[in-house]
Amino acid sequence: MEDIAKLQIGENSYEFPLVKGTENEVAIDVKTLRGATNGVITIDPGYKNTGACLSAITFLDGEKGILRYRGYSIEELAEKADFLEVAYLLIFGELPTKEQLEQFHADIKDKAIVDDDVRKIIDAFPKSAHPMGILSSLTSALTAFNPSSVNVDSEEDMYRAIVKIMGKFPVLVAWAMRKIQGMPLNYGSNSLGYVENVMTMMFAKPNEDYVINPIVKNALDKLLILHADHEQNCSTSTVRIVGSSHAGLFASLSAGISALWGPLHGGANQAVLEMLEAIKQDGGDTKKYMAKAKDKNDPFRLMGFGHRVYKNFDPRAKIIKEVADQVLNDLGVEDPILEIAKGLEQEALSDPYFVDRKLYPNVDFYSGIIYRAMGIPVEMFTVMFALGRLPGWIAQWREMRLGKEPIGRPRQIYTGENHREFKNISQR
Ligand code: SDX
Numbered sequence: 570m571e572d573i574a575k576l577q578i579g580e581n582s583y584e585f586p587l588v589k590g591t592e593n594e595v596a597i598d599v600k601t602l603r604g605a606t607n608g609v610i611t612i613d614p615g616y617k618n619t620g621a622c623l624s625a626i627t628f629l630d631g632e633k634g635i636l637r638y639r640g641y642s643i644e645e646l647a648e649k650a651d652f653l654e655v656a657y658l659l660i661f662g663e664l665p666t667k668e669q670l671e672q673f674h675a676d677i678k679d680k681a682i683v684d685d686d687v688r689k690i691i692d693a694f695p696k697s698a699h700p701m702g703i704l705s706s707l708t709s710a711l712t713a714f715n716p717s718s719v720n721v722d723s724e725e726d727m728y729r730a731i732v733k734i735m736g737k738f739p740v741l742v743a744w745a746m747r748k749i750q751g752m753p754l755n756y757g758s759n760s761l762g763y764v765e766n767v768m769t770m771m772f773a774k775p776n777e778d779y780v781i782n783p784i785v786k787n788a789l790d791k792l793l794i795l796h797a798d799h800e801q802n803c804s805t806s807t808v809r810i811v812g813s814s815h816a817g818l819f820a821s822l823s824a825g826i827s828a829l830w831g832p833l834h835g836g837a838n839q840a841v842l843e844m845l846e847a848i849k850q851d852g853g854d855t856k857k858y859m860a861k862a863k864d865k866n867d868p869f870r871l872m873g874f875g876h877r878v879y880k881n882f883d884p885r886a887k888i889i890k891e892v893a894d895q896v897l898n899d900l901g902v903e904d905p906i907l908e909i910a911k912g913l914e915q916e917a918l919s920d921p922y923f924v925d926r927k928l929y930p931n932v933d934f935y936s937g938i939i940y941r942a943m944g945i946p947v948e949m950f951t952v953m954f955a956l957g958r959l960p961g962w963i964a965q966w967r968e969m970r971l972g973k974e975p976i977g978r979p980r981q982i983y984t985g986e987n988h989r990e991f992k993n994i995s996q997r
Contacts, residue, residue, distance in 0.1 A: 570595070578606060592628055596620050603980070610980045617877065620801075622809065622974065626659060626964050627800045631878035636885065638798055639663070647888050652793040653677075653763040656960035659798050660731060660967060673732070678759040681736035681766075684714040691748050700745035700952045701830040707741045708734075709823035719817035727970065730818045731963055738822075739763075742956050743770030746949050764790050767956070772944065784899040785943050788892050792936060795885040796954050798961025799932075802877075804829040805958075805965050810977035812966045825962050826955050832872065835958070837933035838950040841873035842941065845906045848913070853905075855913045863922045873934030874917060880927040889935045893942075902942045910935060 574597040576583045583605055588596045603610050613619040628637045636643040639658050646655055650664075657665040657673050665673060690710055694703055711734070712719055718730035744754045747770075757769035765781050768789065773779035799805065808825035812818070829835035848858055862871040876883055897904055914930050917923040937950045945953060 576606075578609060581606070588623070590623070592630070610982070612982055615877075616801075616806075621806060621977075622801065622969065622972075624800065624965070624968060625662070626968060627798045627961070629800055629878050631876070631880050634879060634881045634884045634887075636799075643795065643884055644888065647791050647794050650794065651762070651764070652790050652797070652957075655794045655797050656735065656963075659960045659964040674763065676728075676732040677736040677763070679736070680733040681740065681759065682756070683711070683737050683740050687711075687714070687741075687744075688754055691744055691754065694748060696749055696751060698749065699830075700749055700949050701826060701836075701955070703745040703748060704741055704952055704955060705823045705826035705830070707745070708738070708819055708826060711737060711741075712817055712819045715819070718819060720815070721818065722970075724971070727818070727967055731967070734819060734822065734963065735959070738959055739767045739956065740770060742952055743767065745952055746771055746946065749946065749948060764793065782900075784896060788896045788939055789943070791892055792889065792939060792953070793957035795888060795932065796936075796957025798958070798964060800878075803831070803834045805962060808962045808966050809969045809974075812969055813974055813977040815970075815976075818963070818966055821966050822959070822962055825958075829955055829958065830951060835933070835951045835954040837872050837931070838937045838940070838954060839947050841910075841933055842906070842937040842947050842950065844872045845909050845913075845938075848909055849905060853909055853912075855909065855916055858913070859916055859920060863920075871913070871917065871923075871928070873930055874923065875926070875928040876931045879929065879931065882929045883931040885932040886930040886934055889932065889939065890930070893935045893938045896939050897942050900942055904938060904942060906941070907935075907938050910938060 570587070572587050572589075573584045574587055576585065583602075585602065586598045588598050590596075599611060611619065626639060628640070629635065638646060638655060639662055641658065641664070646658075650658075653674060654665060654670060657670060687707060687710065690707060691703065715730075715733055717726075718733055721727050721730050740756070743757075746752075747754050753775050755770060755773060755775070757766035757773070759766075761769060761781075764786055768781060768786060769779050801809075804825040807828040808821045811824040812821040816824075832840040844858065848855055851857060858869070858871065861867045861869040862874075893907060896902075897907060914934070917928065917930075923929075933954075936954075937947065940950050940953055941947065
């Protein structure tokens with residue numbers, strides 16, 4: 570392949586360099602396009618064909634259903650690593666040695682307390698508040714209690730901000746759940762592992778000893794790993810563009826949490842459960858919901874299906890489906906919702922509408938069934954997604970800042986009124 574792209578506009582022809590990645594992906598570098606063509610730009614709603622950056626963190630192949638973090642396959646990481654190890658890998662680029670992991674965890678535990686005034690902010694929320702709104706608010710509010718984590722330029726200052734949020738975010742996640750459940754806001758223990766500590770803060774009752782269920786712990790570890798990063802998805806792109814203005818890490822993460830909340834993105838895991846519940850209430854009539862999903866006049870979509878990049882199976886969905894079977898079996902949970910989900914999947918996989926559009930179950934289709942079996946309320950499902958995605962957001966923000974990327978500021982094509990004279994109100 571030639572290493573240039575040729576473009577013809579009217580009588581003029583232009584050449585642009587091609588950029589090739591380590592997995593042989595190719596992009597046309599249009600950095601000089603507007604200047605060379607006297608103002609011509611590209612337009613690509615939803616950025617379906619547009620790369621925002623070069624990144625060394627995560628590789629996806631949507632046709633082959635491949636997902637790798639820093640070159641390691643998601644299948645191997647989900648099976649052999651734990652969440653904190655994968656967080657280190659995503660953020661710093663290498664699997665940690667035992668000493669590096671212990672130091673990372675020690676630095677995180679050292680910062681795993683939030684200012685007690687945060688309780689006053691949580692008190693001000695109604696119990697009906699959606700925990701994603703609580704989480705994005707509190708993540709931004711952390712800036713007020715940790716002002717030194719705002720303008721960070723050096724790697725050392727970034728590291729300090731990173732271990733702070735890795736320590737404090739699980740507290741905010743747990744307290745958001747305890748708030749909507751009317752439970753006291755508690756801490757776990759620095760004697761526990763990272764995920765065990767999260768579980769303790771989420772589930773421990775004040776009047777009894779909390780015993781970690783290893784089935785739940787292992788499943789949660791896997792789920793958090795599977796959600797940890799996914800290259801330039803909507804919320805990660807949000808974190809990168811907010812961070813490109815040199816807004817601090819916490820403010821950038823707060824923006825990412827808000828983007829993840831949407832039902833087309835991370836909010837889908839909650840929407841899937843609500844959809845499956847509705848089908849169950851409807852006597853399990855999956856055909857009615859399949860018809861709704863295919864009806865162009867009906868805004869309903871089959872939640873948990875389809876993906877911007879995966880035009881084959883989502884490798885995470887395959888693993889999560891296996892984990893769902895195992896966890897429900899090990900916990901002795903009979904959940905008819907799982908059978909409805911499997912039935913829906915089977916129908917969709919043989920329906921021309923879904924097959925023609927390459928719509929397969931995505932990461933959100935089965936995850937909620939596991940969270941529910943763990944006793945996590947449905948409003949908390951997307952918060953669990955955010956907890957998993959935290960290291961990916963951090964890694965992407967750090968890569969963008971260390972790469973000294975310019976502030977993100979897309980162009981547009983204006984389609985409004987041409988110039989017109991102002992009219993006094995008496996003349997309108
Ligand atoms: C996540 O980007 C990431 O990596 C995200 C994520 C991550 O880890 O960060 O993987 C996490 O967000 C997963 C996706 C969760 N969202 C959902 O499950 C919501 C339901 N899915 C869709 O809304 C949709 O599939 C998207 C948003 C996921 C992708 O949308 P696209 O790529 O913009 O595709 P599209 O809307 O252009 O759809 C193409 C066609 C359309 O039909 P036609 O106009 O060609 O006739 O497929 C149809 C769509 O109507 N379609 C669906 C459908 N998804 C797409 N029809 C019914 N049900 C669906 N779920």
